[in-house]
Amino acid sequence: MKTVVITGGNKGIGLETIKQLSKKGLFVYVGSRDIEKGNAIVKELTGNGFKNLKAIEIDVTKLDTILFAKHLIEKEQGHLDILINNAGISGIVPQSALETNIDHFKEVFEVNFYGVVGVTQAFINLLRKSPQPRIVNISTSVGSLSLQSNPSWPAYEYAKYTVYASSKSAMNMYTVQLAYELRDTAFKVNAVCPGYTKTDFTNYKGGEVKAAGKCIIKYALIDQNGPTGKFFSEESNPHTGEIPW
Template sequence: MKSALITGANKGIGFETAKQLLQKGFYVYLGSRDLENGRKAVEKLKSEGLTNAESIPLDVTDDNSVKAAREKIGLKTDVLDVLINNAGINGGEPPYTALEAKTEQFMAAFNTNVFGVARVTQAFIYLLRKSAEPRIVNVSTSVGSLSLQSDPSWPAYNYAKYAVYGASKAAMNMYTVQLAYELRDTAFKINAVCPGYTKTDFTNYNGGAVEEAGKRIVKYALIDQNGPTGKFFSEETNPETGEIPW
């Protein structure tokens, strides 16, 4: 049975992604910053007959928490097949604009969205290397595309700008590029995936169905050895091929 770890998996897109991987026969570790919220998420999944789920206390901004999660999972399995870096924040309370956002907002967003991805990836790379088909999906956003955000012809160009969130996700995208390059001669497939504007608490419940968002992430967690690596995908933005510019 293949296994996956999903950060920020107790709700929203992370929870839906866990649900879909469980339905495909995975054993899923649900990373949750809050132990009780993680426990409730697992109970909900098990009530639906999805029993191969386990909550793991995991705060991606805390070195000790990440280390403890790695040790706990390492006691249960020698191999991790999929890592989905899903945990993310927008930087706290608005405003998020380049001229008004506080330094603390940028620091908080980068600590979760960039440093957290690096912490977790580095902690679990040893288990991932033991998989025959290791996959890493870094959950991104089209807001993190420098090309799209600077293109006046892009349909969303005149939407509200999110300097804090966008800057952190653009930095995470660069981490994805570098990681894929370093592991280019291995069996790893590593991609940044935008699930689309989705109806969760993150968007005040505006947007598309969470089921579709989860499906988009799962697709790249399950790609075979002929699949892409080191790419950026947003099927909401580009329905034809999914790939969008960095």
């Protein structure tokens, strides 16, 4: 049975992804910065027939919780097959490149960028013990430098998300560098934009959450012939899914 850790798993797209992974027979550690909320979600899901779930406290801004989670999984499983870095925040909006306080940049980067680095580095040795390790970093198409600088792109006017977009662009570069370092191994490392989705993150505007979860799982379960070091948004490119960095 493959084992998965997903951060920010107690709501939204993360929660839907957990449901779909459970249905596929994987064991899922539901990462939540509030363990009580995580336990409540697992209890609810278990009561609705979902199996192989366990809540685990992971606050991506607190290294001690990350390391505790890593040691617990190491003790219980001995390895990790899939890491989904899903936890993220948008920050207050609108966001101005000229006027938004630098402290707000730091707050968003702490979760969206440094959090991904910290979690990935902590879990990498457990992932190395898997025959087919996978890392999926949840991104956004507004983090694409190519798309965001194209005046003909439908979301060109989303400059009001300058802090959020910048943090995801930084995470995208980390994804590229990580995939490069792991290029001669069995790892597959990709950035995935699940699309504009109906969750509290978007005030429940956008596409269906099931489609978003399905998109993430597609790249979490790719075989050894699958891509690595790529950026995918099936919403932006329904043909091949790949979009430019």
